[in-house]
Amino acid sequence: MAGPGLLLALGERRGLIGHRDADGSLQVHAVLAAPDGWAPGDVRAELLAAFAGWHDGLRSLIAEAGGPLVARGIHTLPAGHRWPRTPGVTLLGDAAHLMAPFACDGANQAMLDGAELAAALVGHPTDPEAALGAYEELLFPRAAATAAEAAAMFAVCFRADAPRGLVDLLTASGQLVTVDA
Ligand SMILES: Cc1cc2nc3c(=O)[nH]c(=O)nc-3n(C[C@H](O)[C@H](O)[C@H](O)COP(=O)(O)OP(=O)(O)OC[C@H]3O[C@@H](n4cnc5c(N)ncnc54)[C@H](O)[C@@H]3O)c2cc1C
Structure with a gap:
């Protein structure tokens, strides 16, 4: 079902997202709106109940998953989060701009942060305070834009008419090719 790439099965406030890793294994994230601190005793059973009525092939991604299933919250900082110098x-x-993993960009942003911080320090060799200020001037607007994109994608993926929102986005951007089943 996932082929060599990505599997997205989205519904209102829940979904299954799988991706093929380089070693051939399949990583699957089951996404579910849940109360803060949700800590089920039997994650697999809770998920199977939450995805009752979904296609058997999709439910098998939960039922047949190897390894322990772990419930993790998705926490975010608000888009535009900043602090005084x-x-x-x-x-x-993530310490600066924790965002939902739906712009697929948190690690990229973290590496860019490191590169820009290094460049700022090299550019102000005798004045680290000026370097940190210069770094943050670049950081804040860039992180705000990405965090807003992540929040918007998160909302689109799990809205009431899911997966329509994502299908429309991909169609509009020319990234969706439909094939007859
Ligand atoms: C499901 C999911 C999918 C994602 N997909 C993508 C993607 O496709 N593309 C992308 O770019 N990003 C993605 N991300 C985001 C990416 O993983 C993070 O943005 C990135 O790992 C942040 O790096 P970091 O170094 O800031 O923080 P982390 O990777 O969290 O590293 C922080 C480290 O500090 C350690 N630590 C914490 N407290 C202490 C302490 N007190 N003392 C010592 N060590 C401590 C932690 O153990 C951890 O190793 C995804 C995230 C998730 C959850």
């Missing part, structure tokens, strides 16, 4: 300190990566 604080001497001697700055943040990068």
